[in-house]
Amino acid sequence: MPQPAKGARLHKFKHRQYWYIRDTGQPDRSTGCTSRIEAEKALAAYIATRGRQGAANEPENVTCGEVLAIYAEEHAPTVADPVRIGYAIEALLPFWSDLKLSHVKGETCRRYAKWRDNAPATSRRELGVLQAAMNYAHREGYVTSAPIVTLPPKPEGTLRWLTRDEAARLLWAAYRGHKSQHLARFILIGLYTGTRKDAILRMGFEPNTVGGWFDLERGVMYRKSDAERSTKKRRTPSRIPRQLAAHLRRWKAEGCTWAVEYQGGRIGDIKRAFPKAVAEAGLEGVTPHTLKHTAITWALHNGATIWDAAGFFATSAETIEKVYGHQAPDYQDSALRAVERAK
Structure with a gap:
């Protein structure tokens, strides 16, 4: 009985410095990354775009991690301050990486804010990046629609100044x-x-x-x-x-x-x-x-x-x-x- 296909995954050859992507029926391809974290982003982008042939995917077929990887790879380098996007994605991935876009709803967003347990303004900025990533994926034809992110209430502004x-x-x-x-x-x-x-x-x-x-x-x-x-x-x-x-x-x-x-x-x-x-x-x-x-x-x-x-x-x-x-x-x-x- 044939073994089931393992799907796209990362592989590190013993005497090579870069991580590679292995996929059933496809030749190995280098990620160009020595870091496992960066290689995982490249893998997510590969999975998100694999075999699409220009057709947009439904939200239930795409993970938030894939969309964030596309956003980081394609859009972040074009902005004036890509580091801010990087910080937000780094915070978002542990929670959202494996969740489908169809899972983005009010309850999940509130659970994320509770899980982060930080200042509401920080969670708002991070979730704003998730929304921007999904909007980008929709605009570029990767997904058929972009769910709406529910943001934490905007905190009252505080004006602390020095005497x-x-x-x-x-x-x-x-x-x-x-x-x-x-x-x-x-x-x-x-x-x-x-x-x-x-x-x-x-x-x-x-x-x-x-x-x-x-x-x-x-x-x-x-x-x-x-x-x-x-x-x-x-x-x-x-x-x-x-x-x-x-x-x-x-x-x-x-x-x-x-x-x-x-x-x-x-x-x-x-x-x-x-x-x-x-x-x-x-x-x-x-x-x-x-x-x-x-x-x-x-x-x-x-x-x-x-x-x-x-x-x-x-x-x-x-x-x-x-x-x-x-x-x-x-x-x-x-x-x-x-x-x-x-x-």
């Missing part, structure tokens, strides 16, 4: 650590410009292909390079405040190439240094994004208009008004005067 005293404590905690003085530079730039973390860490003193740069001669900060792809996160130029310009000139005179660097090299992330400084400063609920909140809040306290704040901080006027508008000294001023005059 002047808290900002001083955070700066001092960063500065006194001999291995984290680069963090003090990051904090100063964030407080004065309200620029996002990734953009700050890519800033240099000359035009470059990595990110933006400080034009100290003209007093303008360019938040991204000409080579970078635009994203939904606005990174428009803005003028450099004179207090920050003084620090920047000093750093450049010291021979620095990057605004935030350590021993001559650009700092890629502050995921350990920043929380450590926050703890040493005795603060709670403070993240790198808090610096943006702080910069905008301080500006509105000092009388900046919503229109000017939107341009300077590369944030839409609608967001400034919705999230920070109540911080302006004239918030609801005309309405209050009208009510107080009422008889």
Whole structure:
């Protein structure tokens, strides 16, 4: 009696570095991957597209893992920040990998959010990637339809900003650590410009292909390079405040190439240094994004208009008004005067 076909699977030859895909009746094909995890993604993409001949499959015949693999392989490389998609897929796969698209429904999505046991906003982002992957597969003709993902309720936005005293404590905690003085530079730039973390860490003193740069001669900060792809996160130029310009000139005179660097090299992330400084400063609920909140809040306290704040901080006027508008000294001023005059 013939043995049943084993189907597509991964195989590692003893003296070869790459993983291979073996499939009954087909020649072995290299995945080009030395990592088992990456090879499994290649296998999922192979299974998802095998023998289709251009015909779309029904949702009950395709797994979420296959769709996520297609999304990672075909779409992620075309976006400005594929790493974010990668993080989400890495979180999604342990739960969704073997489930069919037809299993995507409210109950399963709620079970995933409970299984993840993390911040609702994080689960929302991850499930959003699953929805985007299914939509992509449908749009590209891999599946006949894309189920609707049920997202956790959107959490109420919290606006944590630093007082002047808290900002001083955070700066001092960063500065006194001999291995984290680069963090003090990051904090100063964030407080004065309200620029996002990734953009700050890519800033240099000359035009470059990595990110933006400080034009100290003209007093303008360019938040991204000409080579970078635009994203939904606005990174428009803005003028450099004179207090920050003084620090920047000093750093450049010291021979620095990057605004935030350590021993001559650009700092890629502050995921350990920043929380450590926050703890040493005795603060709670403070993240790198808090610096943006702080910069905008301080500006509105000092009388900046919503229109000017939107341009300077590369944030839409609608967001400034919705999230920070109540911080302006004239918030609801005309309405209050009208009510107080009422008889």
